[in-house]
Amino acid sequence: LAVLNNSFQLSSPGLLHSSFKLCAVPLSRRTFAAEAKKTYSREKPHVNIGTIGHVDHGKTTLTAAITKVLADAGGASYKKYEDIDNAPEEKARGITINASHVEYTTSNRHYAHTDCPGHADYVKNMITGTAQMDGCILVVAATDGQMPQTREHLLLARQIGVEHVVVFINKADAVEDKEMLDLVEIEIRELLTEFGYDGENTPVVIGSALCALENKQPELGVNAVLKLLEIVDSYVPLPKRELEKPFLLPIEGVYSIPGRGTVVTGTMERGIIKKGDDCEFVGHNRSFKSVVTGEPEKTRRRSISRLLCLYQKPAALFCITTGI
Numbered sequence: 001l002a003v004l005n006n007s008f009q010l011s012s013p014g015l016l017h018s019s020f021k022l023c024a025v026p027l028s029r030r031t032f033a034a035e036a037k038k039t040y041s042r043e044k045p046h047v048n049i050g051t052i053g054h055v056d057h058g059k060t061t062l063t064a065a066i067t068k069v070l071a072d073a074g075g076a077s078y079k080k081y082e083d084i085d086n087a088p089e090e091k092a093r094g095i096t097i098n099a100s101h102v103e104y105t106t107s108n109r110h111y112a113h114t115d116c117p118g119h120a121d122y123v124k125n126m127i128t129g130t131a132q133m134d135g136c137i138l139v140v141a142a143t144d145g146q147m148p149q150t151r152e153h154l155l156l157a158r159q160i161g162v163e164h165v166v167v168f169i170n171k172a173d174a175v176e177d178k179e180m181l182d183l184v185e186i187e188i189r190e191l192l193t194e195f196g197y198d199g200e201n202t203p204v205v206i207g208s209a210l211c212a213l214e215n216k217q218p219e220l221g222v223n224a225v226l227k228l229l230e231i232v233d234s235y236v237p238l239p240k241r242e243l244e245k246p247f248l249l250p251i252e253g254v255y256s257i258p259g260r261g262t263v264v265t266g267t268m269e270r271g272i273i274k275k276g277d278d279c280e281f282v283g284h285n286r287s288f289k290s291v292v293t294g295e296p297e298k299t300r301r302r303s304i305s306r307l308l309c310l311y312q313k314p315a316a317l318f319c320i321t322t323g324i
Contacts, residue, residue: 044105045238048132050114052157053139054147058170058209060100062139062225063115065212067104069225076104108233116153132267133157135164135236137228138188142175142206145184146191158195164236165192166203168228172220173208181206203231247271247279 051059063079070076079102100115114133136157140150157165167188175181185204193199207224211217248269255263273279273292281288 044108044110046110046112047236047238048112048114048134049136049232049236050116050133051137051139052116052153054141054144054149054153055117057139057141057144057147057150059139060115061213062137062168062170062209063100063102063113065209065221065225066113066229067102069212069222070104070106070229075106076102106229106233109238111232133162134239135166135232136162137232138165138167140167140169140184140188141171142169142181142184143171145187150188151191154191154195154197158197165197166228166232166235167192167205168209169204169206170209172206172224173211173217203235205231242270243272245270247273247277251283 051063053059064083067076067079071078102113102115104111104113138150138154140146154165167185169181169184169188172181185206188204189199189202191199192202205224205228206220207228208217208220209225211221212225213221215221248271249266250269251264251266253265255265257263275292277292279290279292281290
């Protein structure tokens, strides 16, 4: 290798006596680190939504279809089915076990979407996912109609306090008889009424999440998903956040994470919390004083922040809030 007058000559079996010109390109700024540190800015009102229903009725497929359709409009990052159900056990069994979370934006709102498991063995995880919803999408397969977990999930949603439900009758492409679709809709409306919802006026969308993913039959695929999102925008009202009240976060679960300490999970019910705020853990006739630590980002609000990491230091107990 020889360098002379801003050029170098390289001798190698493949590049024998080849010459290359050296040049310097000025970098006005370092964009890579800036992009990595860019803070997410939410400009639209936030709503928590999710999918519930019987196992294998298409909840995760619909979640993936929503992200795909909105990704084409720049409102989401496309999440494939296998990216949503990404745990090894979920991939092996082909079902959702843990509640999964995705985010997307419509023309009017920003949504945090929870995809709940439908299998009877994982009802606890479904309850945890549903507890943070402002509204939900009940997914019913047109090939089956209502099934045991359809009833169970709807009843639990009602008991938890989810007041607004939109129905998506999925797999319509697999049903040739239109009367079957009508029967499924009537059946679901009766079920909604039975559990205390306004079954007669509840919006029902008929479509196929798989068609939306595969770009087939637009009326049942992409157009049905867009119609569903428009209805959710208009039917599910913006929740009233009790930001002026004292901060309250009931603890739902306690875990021990190696290297981090004790981790507790829960959903903020009211108030706001910021870095540096004092907070208190109360219960079992004991109380602990604590200081909030973590990233100095925007105020954490109900259902956006669900994780507190506690770790012991001399004479102090610290907690970290992490957005989900």
